[in-house]
Amino acid sequence: MSSDHDNNNKLIMMVWSALLILTVVEVLLAYQSLSVTLMLGLLLLLSFGKTGLIVAYFMHLRYERSSLVLTIIPAVAFCIAMMFIVFPDGLRLLEFRQ
Amino acid sequence: MAEVVSDTRVSAWGGGGSPYAVSSNKLGMWLFLMSDTLTFTAFLIAYSYLRLSNVEWPRPFGGFNIFMATVMTFCLLSSSLTMVLAVAAAKRQEMRRAVIWIMATITGGLLFMILHINEWLELIHEGVTPFGNPWGVPLFGASFFTLTGLHMTHVTGGVVYLAIVAYGLGKGKYNADDVEVSGLYWHFVDLVWMFIFPMVYLLSNQM
Numbered sequence: 001m002s003s004d005h006d007n008n009n010k011l012i013m014m015v016w017s018a019l020l021i022l023t024v025v026e027v028l029l030a031y032q033s034l035s036v037t038l039m040l041g042l043l044l045l046l047s048f049g050k051t052g053l054i055v056a057y058f059m060h061l062r063y064e065r066s067s068l069v070l071t072i073i074p075a076v077a078f079c080i081a082m083m084f085i086v087f088p089d090g091l092r093l094l095e096f097r098q
Numbered sequence: 099m100a101e102v103v104s105d106t107r108v109s110a111w112g113g114g115g116s117p118y119a120v121s122s123n124k125l126g127m128w129l130f131l132m133s134d135t136l137t138f139t140a141f142l143i144a145y146s147y148l149r150l151s152n153v154e155w156p157r158p159f160g161g162f163n164i165f166m167a168t169v170m171t172f173c174l175l176s177s178s179l180t181m182v183l184a185v186a187a188a189k190r191q192e193m194r195r196a197v198i199w200i201m202a203t204i205t206g207g208l209l210f211m212i213l214h215i216n217e218w219l220e221l222i223h224e225g226v227t228p229f230g231n232p233w234g235v236p237l238f239g240a241s242f243f244t245l246t247g248l249h250m251t252h253v254t255g256g257v258v259y260l261a262i263v264a265y266g267l268g269k270g271k272y273n274a275d276d277v278e279v280s281g282l283y284w285h286f287v288d289l290v291w292m293f294i295f296p297m298v299y300l301l302s303n304q305m
Contacts, residue, residue: 008186016179023171023295027164030300043296050292058178058285060278068118072128079136083143093151 177206188274
């Protein structure tokens with residue numbers, strides 16, 4: 001029981017360290033001269049990685065029954081994807097203003 | 099045939115069973131967090147849409163601002179860690195230790211709030227308000243303060259929520275399950291900042 005507890009603490013500390021390292025990588029990335037699109041893509045990729053770690057280990061979703069995971073994740077992902085519908089309009093506005 | 103039907107009823111949806119195997123409090127918190135995710139997504143997408151459609155979007159954050167925002171990220175990530183430790187202690191029925199870890203979490207949240215308010219005051223001092231700024235793009239202030247303000251409201255609410263849970267836990271009014279549900283909320287506040295930090299701060303640094 002006690003070694004189980006120690007293992008769990010070790011895992012949580014590893015997840016926390018990974019989150020800090022990913023944050024530092026993001027900050028260093030922000031000072032590279034990349035195009036805004038590429039930078040946004042890379043930053044979002046890292047952020048979704050961090051979100052995955054937080055949801056899976058801190059929020060414990062990895063250890064929940066898959067019925068709960070399958071209720072939460074696809075519905076949220078679908079609704080977020082639907083909101084991307086505004087971006088073509090944003091690009092159109094940009095062309096008008098230039 | 100009739101037997102099969104009754105078996106189906108007993109197994110999951112006939113009442114008494116718990117298809118998700120979580121308490122109703124926890125399911126309720128997950129449902130709230132799903133809807134809150136969409137609220138924050140709408141704000142983040144509104145910010146991105148406005149930035150995309152404005153040619154001269156300001157980049158007001160210098161090295162010091164980025165450094166402070168990184169420290170704020172560290173505060174939230176560490177407070178999430180102490181919250182995990184609080185939940186683990188409560189699960190082992192070590193309630194005194196759980197209260198101490200929740201206090202540490204509240205400290206992280208308060209530190210984040212102080213740094214954030216300080217940053218807002220500095221921006222307001224430079225003339226960046228929700229209604230205008232020196233660069234002539236008032237939408238920057240409007241979207242920035244709405245987004246970070248909504249997040250700040252969540253952090254403030256979370257600190258109050260955790261304080262109530264810690265008090266109730268000390269009195270023996272709440273149990274480990276309540277600590278876990280408050281932990282879910284706190285991790286969500288941390289999670290939202292993981293998107294505000296890169297999209298608002300890192301993409302607006304002065305190169």
